Amino acid sequence: xxxxxxxxxxxxxxxxxxxxxxxxxxxATQEFARAGYDGARVDEIAARTRTTKRMIYYYFGGxxxxxxxxxxxxxxxxxEAEQELDVEHLDPVAAIRRLAELTFDHHEAHPDFIxxxxxxxxxxxxxxxxxxxxxxxxxxxxxxIRRILASGRESGLFTxxxxxxxxxAMISSFCFFRVANxxxxxxxxxxxxxxxxxxxxxxxxxxDMVIAYLTADRAPR
Amino acid sequence: xxxxxxxxxxxxxxxxxxxxxxxxxxxATQEFARAGYDGARVDEIAARTRTTKRMIYYYFGGxxxxxxxxxxxxxxxxxEAEQELDVEHLDPVAAIRRLAELTFDHHEAHPDFIxxxxxxxxxxxxxxxxxxxxxxxxxxxxxxIRRILASGRESGLFTxxxxxxxxxAMISSFCFFRVANxxxxxxxxxxxxxxxxxxxxxxxxxxDMVIAYLTADRAPR
DNA sequence: TAGCTAACGTACTAGTTCGTACATTAGTGA
DNA sequence: TCACTAATGTACGAACTAGTACGTTAGCTA
Numbered sequence: 191x192x193x194x195x196x197x198x199x200x201x202x203x204x205x206x207x208x209x210x211x212x213x214x215x216x217x218a219t220q221e222f223a224r225a226g227y228d229g230a231r232v233d234e235i236a237a238r239t240r241t242t243k244r245m246i247y248y249y250f251g252g253x254x255x256x257x258x259x260x261x262x263x264x265x266x267x268x269x270e271a272e273q274e275l276d277v278e279h280l281d282p283v284a285a286i287r288r289l290a291e292l293t294f295d296h297h298e299a300h301p302d303f304i305x306x307x308x309x310x311x312x313x314x315x316x317x318x319x320x321x322x323x324x325x326x327x328x329x330x331x332x333x334x335i336r337r338i339l340a341s342g343r344e345s346g347l348f349t350x351x352x353x354x355x356x357x358x359a360m361i362s363s364f365c366f367f368r369v370a371n372x373x374x375x376x377x378x379x380x381x382x383x384x385x386x387x388x389x390x391x392x393x394x395x396x397x398d399m400v401i402a403y404l405t406a407d408r409a410p411r
Numbered sequence: 412x413x414x415x416x417x418x419x420x421x422x423x424x425x426x427x428x429x430x431x432x433x434x435x436x437x438x439a440t441q442e443f444a445r446a447g448y449d450g451a452r453v454d455e456i457a458a459r460t461r462t463t464k465r466m467i468y469y470y471f472g473g474x475x476x477x478x479x480x481x482x483x484x485x486x487x488x489x490x491e492a493e494q495e496l497d498v499e500h501l502d503p504v505a506a507i508r509r510l511a512e513l514t515f516d517h518h519e520a521h522p523d524f525i526x527x528x529x530x531x532x533x534x535x536x537x538x539x540x541x542x543x544x545x546x547x548x549x550x551x552x553x554x555x556i557r558r559i560l561a562s563g564r565e566s567g568l569f570t571x572x573x574x575x576x577x578x579x580a581m582i583s584s585f586c587f588f589r590v591a592n593x594x595x596x597x598x599x600x601x602x603x604x605x606x607x608x609x610x611x612x613x614x615x616x617x618x619d620m621v622i623a624y625l626t627a628d629r630a631p632r
Numbered sequence: 633t634a635g636c637t638a639a640c641g642t643a644c645t646a647g648t649t650c651g652t653a654c655a656t657t658a659g660t661g662a
Numbered sequence: 663t664c665a666c667t668a669a670t671g672t673a674c675g676a677a678c679t680a681g682t683a684c685g686t687t688a689g690c691t692a
Contacts, residue, residue: 205639205688226533228449232680242641247681249639265599307595308529312447315594329599355600356616360585366592367584373536374528378486378550379576395577399624406623426658426669453650463671468651470669634692641686648679656671662664 210241211249218246219260223302226309227257258317261310262324264303271296272330282342286404287397289334290361294393297365298384304369332358348404360403364396431462432470439467440481444523447530448478479538482531483545485524492517493551503563507625508618510555511582515614518586519605525590553579569625581624585617 217238221230232253236243250256275292277285297304310317318324335354342348368383376382383392438459442451453474457464471477496513498506518525531538539545556575563569589604597603604613 207639210639226447226449226530228447229533231678233678241639243681244641245639253680305533307592308533309447311592311594312450312526312529312533315598318595318598324598332600350619355602356613358600359588359596359604360616360620362592363584363588364581367580367587370591371528371532371583371587373532374539375580377536377539377545379553379579381576383580392577395581398571398627399581399620402623402627403620406619406627428669431669452648454648462669464651465671466669474650636691637687637689639686639688642684643682644684645682646680648677650677651675653674654672656669658667658669660666660668662666 210245213239214246215263218256219302222257222260223305258321261317264306275334282338282347283401285338290397290400291393293361294365294396297369301369308370349407431466434460435467436484439477443478443481444526479542482538483542485527496555503559503568504622506559511618511621512614514582515586515617518590522590529591570628
């Protein structure tokens, strides 16, 4: 998540607006993800930075806007990753499976992002709503899904007339739940969904599920 | 959620430990679900009760224990509902579909519970861990799933050797995500997953997915 | 190199928030 | 009916927390 390197410069007051801003965002991301919006402490964020609380207000205006900025950057990272998607050279079945796996991997690799999204949902997505930037940029993954689905339908591999947004929701559900609800699920069922030993199992389970859904003859009722 | 009725008694100080306790729990459930653990205000909970803040500390000890009590009751409600499950007279395919639908319905009917679970996950399930009661009671639904899966395998209807906990996770993922991430998903993709007009669509989509997964020949790779 | 401003630091405050000390009373059992 | 205790109410305090007033300086530019 674009973390900030140590400067090779000597100590003393150094001025670097970009670095200061980025460092605040890094630490704020961790702190908000750790404790939730209200649980996060502006003083704590400042303390874990090489700068002071004053700078948080200087650059971001307040706690609320800081959280919005954190969200904006986190969603930006996802969007970048989705733009790297390169699965359309595969046949539709393999492409969808690969897409599901990459979604799976990305969720696993970014638990902080998952937590931020959970937190934002607790607050009714009010920060997304307040952010012009996050409004309606859509997701590159969605376009990829749309194209794969179309080609799968054409070639007759996919039986169902499935909507791209719905399929995206289905894939995300599984990936998100596994990371977001890891703790309660583990406490209640004694099973760690993010156990590395089970990783491959759940990864293929997701792919199997999605492919089965798309290729089923939709008869048994 | 066991809400408290108005008493037919006249005004003036009335003593009813059970009622006071239950009323605090009711209001606390709403307040925690509304604002998260740290966002919730003890004073606000007290204000919306016919009693005072003093009683919260008298009965529960503190904010932390109050939240734990709220969780305990919320999970209790779910467990009761799961004990009502009556699907095993159906054939395995219909039984699983029905179970999925009931899970779907229950999630939709209890958004506050979903929010509480999200909140508890943000805090690493520490309250569940601290609660003796919530430790390892397991879920009645899990036993039902186990039996249906066994009977489905025997009769040859289900191809896959699927684990009950895994299937439970799969079903819960979809139901949970739909409610919990409603706000961010809606803001980003312009689609309300909990739109009543789409309810039947998503409900059957879940059933189709689960049945497809369980009856697939698991060949296409 | 002088001066200007973006970038930064210190110290403080106003308001909030969890929690409690202390006083009171309803209802029960002897 | 009296006394005792569980249940309740009031008023307050200590600690925290977001935010700010005010002063300082690095580094660029003319």
